[in-house]
Amino acid sequence: MTTAPTAHESELGQVKFSRLSRRGVLLGLSGPQLTTVGVSAVALVAALITGGMTFAYVLPLLAMSAALVWVRVGGRPLVEWLPLAIGWGRRSATGQLEYHARIGKPRPAGTLALPGDAAALRQYVDVVTGAVYVHDPHTNTLTAILRVEHPAFVLLDPAEQQRRVAGWGRVLATVCRSGRLAAVQVIERTLPDSGKSLTDWWHVHGHDDGSWAARTYGQLVEHAGPAGDRHATTVSLALDLRAATQAIKAAGGAMRGAAAVLRQEIDTLTAALRAAALTPSTPLDPGDLALALRTAYDPAIAPALERHGNLGRDLATAGPVSLAESWGSLQSDSTHHAVLWISEWPRSAVMPGFLAPLTLSAGVRHTLSMLFTPMRADTAARDIRKKKTEYISDAAQRAKLGQLEDAAQSAEYGDVLQQEADLTAGHGILRVRGLIAVSAADSDELERAIAAIEQAAIQASCETRRLWGQQARAFAASALPLCRM
16 A cells, blocks of 8 residues: 655755854954964063064064964965965975885785875774775774765655655764764765776677667767766765774774674664665775775776776775875876865755756766764764853953944854754754865866866855865875775
8 A cells, every 4th residue: 555745755855054163262263363363462562561662573573463363365364374384394395295106115014005194094804794994093993985876866856855865864863873983974986987887788688689770779888888977976984993992892802893893883874875775885895995096096097997807906006106296286196186175065945956066067077075973962062052152252242342243143153053953852963074076187177177166066055165285185085985084
């Protein structure tokens, strides 16, 4: 017996994101800004007390401090660029902007062949399932990666879209309730298609009888397949080894116990994904992970590796041969990359498929990464109380100074109150970070691809910013399915 869907079940509802907080520590000033203002105030008072020529020497300091605090470049004050500039200079002076694989020199056993701080990541092959898990000693996490297959969301009818949106909400709720997961990462990658899957389908299901129609269709399959793009989606979940200490000890301790606990989390997440009408695979084995890492650094090699299934499946050689980082881009092997940060999600209510312009950008090789960090209920409640207290304190200070409350500050406070209401109603709180890694064959094509992605982000009601001075670290966080923070 079937029942017809009700109106609210068949209508696709809108979604809304909280705004990026720009409140600052006090009166809209961030910590570095307040520190600069405090140092300038102390210097000014000292100059007034001592008198003489001291005041003349302090004037340049005051002018420089005012520029650091109030002059904004790229959406942030100059003083907040100082840590990036200092870090960039240090890495440049120590030769850390370039990486070259040491051919013939053996790597430490169990480590991944990746540049930068990702070189410390270690692989662990689960003896029960044969899957590979990645241990990050920096964050003390153990990560598993699953492929997910799904139909094109924009082609579904509104009732099915609404059902899938509700199912994905239950998946995120499952992540929040676990208490042992550090993060969940969803990656949507656009790769050049080798045409192998289409050719395989024709060989299995086609009827090549030598007729004109069969020859024409065979030629179409042969030429159309490699010209297209394919989309690959992965879901990675990172187990927090500190939060799961007791469960790991109960499962036998050490890495074997951690793998057993991670298997439990994988089973729970897999069940939630299937309930959301998604089709997850088993966790990736070492060969599959090697392919994912290799094609992330060099997407152009993906068709060749897909056509020859036994190539590129060794984790010891999965990283780039060479890598060079510049202030605003990154070159690895034969490909240029640049990473954009989704600095602002839609401020008004949008339909759930609002990211379609980004994910379906034709002719642009890119990776859309969304990192969900669940917050424990007590931590989230404490954070909300802190934000409310800071907002009320800032409002009182502005009232004393005669400043007016603007609409943006009121909207941020409204978001805080909405989060508090959702938490009280039993929902989870997640921090969402979005990154887009854009890839191209040369620097000129890369700039054109970035412009296309920025226009697609505008159509998706999102604001993007290019990450300067931190491209290598941002690329590892966005293009690699390793739940890097």
